[in-house]
Amino acid sequence: MPFNAASQPHSAPRWRSLSAEEGDSWLSLSLEGRPLIRLRLEAGATLHLYPGHVCPQRPEQALWAACYWLLSRDSACQRLAWHLPEVPVQALLSGLLLATEQPGQYLCERALFWQLPQPWLGESGRVAYPQQMQFSNGKRHPRRAPKPRGEVYRRFDARLGSWVSLRTLEIEADLERFNRWQNNPRVEAFWQEGGTLAQHREYLGKLQADPHSLTLIGCFDDEPFAYFEAYWAKEDRIAPFYPAEDYDRGIHMLVGEERHRGPHKVASWLSALVHYLFLDDPRTQRVVAEPRADNARMIGYMHDQCFHCDKEFDFPHKRAALMILGRERFFDSCKLV
Known part of the structure; x- marks a missing residue:
């Protein structure tokens, strides 16, 4: 049946329980009963996210979980705009977030998020298997992993x-x-x-x-x-x-x-x-x-x-x-x- 953000808890990939409390302009996520991240939400053509509390032991997981929750809730949502006080180095390196020309603002693009291999795999x-070409049955192709x-x-x-x-x-x-x-x-x-x-x-x-x-x-x-x-x-x-x-x-x-x-x-x-x-x-x-x-x-x-x-x-x-x-x-x- 269609996903309803009010139905709790919502299972997340390979996690026992990712649950949420949500109002018109805020979202709070807990992972396995422990607070993970709290956000202020600002609606518009792009949904803007302003973190309040972020779990210091799991900051990357917190960013990923919030992106997952909001994108999986609404299949029409194409991007999220994060406003972060510090540069999210690992999130930028992985492709979870993209830098913008506006200082402190970073985008999560739906088309990039679903290409991240973890945790789905x-x-x-x-990693991609090294390429070496070979022939089999008269056909030239890469050696397969x-x-x-x-x-x-x-x-x-x-x-x-x-x-x-x-x-x-x-x-x-x-x-x-x-x-x-x-x-x-x-x-x-x-x-x-x-x-x-x-x-x-x-x-x-x-x-x-x-x-x-x-x-x-x-x-x-x-x-x-x-x-x-x-x-x-x-x-x-x-x-x-x-x-x-x-x-x-x-x-x-x-x-x-x-x-x-x-x-x-x-x-x-x-x-x-x-x-x-x-x-x-x-x-x-x-x-x-x-x-x-x-x-x-x-x-x-x-x-x-x-x-x-x-x-x-x-x-x-x-x-x-x-x-x-x-x-x-x-x-x-x-x-x-």
Whole structure:
């Protein structure tokens, strides 16, 4: 459901409880029951923030938490103007805040805030892997980083009131679930991958050994509901059909649990999946997909998340729609909350 600032407490990324007291012109945040920051708010075309108390032990966390609270409360808010008595060196270095020509005033831009990798990536967060070009199967592409293991992304979705997270698929733990999902007639109609446990073990084993593919399980409140394949487009079968760049990522998507279907759920998990891929490597400028051209429902959901259909083209097994979402458009039109 829509986020309401009056509903307390509001969970924050990887924190047990971030709660607020708020009036018409002030905001006070507490983290796990301890005062974190108190602000005077001045409304206008840009919301201006004047800190009173800031927790001296956690000043950077306090600034981040206030930005998070105010941006996640209002998806239309594009920037915040902070008025600070001292230069926020670490916040400037990280990109959380930007200096302005006015002394003591600093901006938090929504498009920059959601590109900060932490805390969304947690312990899986890593710096960009060094670039070294190589050839495989006749294709020249960057050497890919070793695949992560475990949880790679977690965010509290304020509209749903739920955690959305991504973890890597573990064959032994997830094989039965994957088999059940693929044999669902609704899923098989589009994926055409129904089969036995043995066939699916082989299928997943090949993907696990393939450095260009990453298999993921999507969860709401830690309950698995979906299977995703993320791949590097340069080495994929899609590459001949458009000018694939070195760090473009592609996605295949499958919602297996019926109770987690619907446009409100798609808006949450699809934005989370794309968000993760753009954060995983800052050199990734586009996320692409190739759903069946007659899958109007999925294509409509992707349009809602700012993908555009570049063209239709023919794979040997299907006519596909080439869906593309650029990094700049995703973060400039960012609806994450």
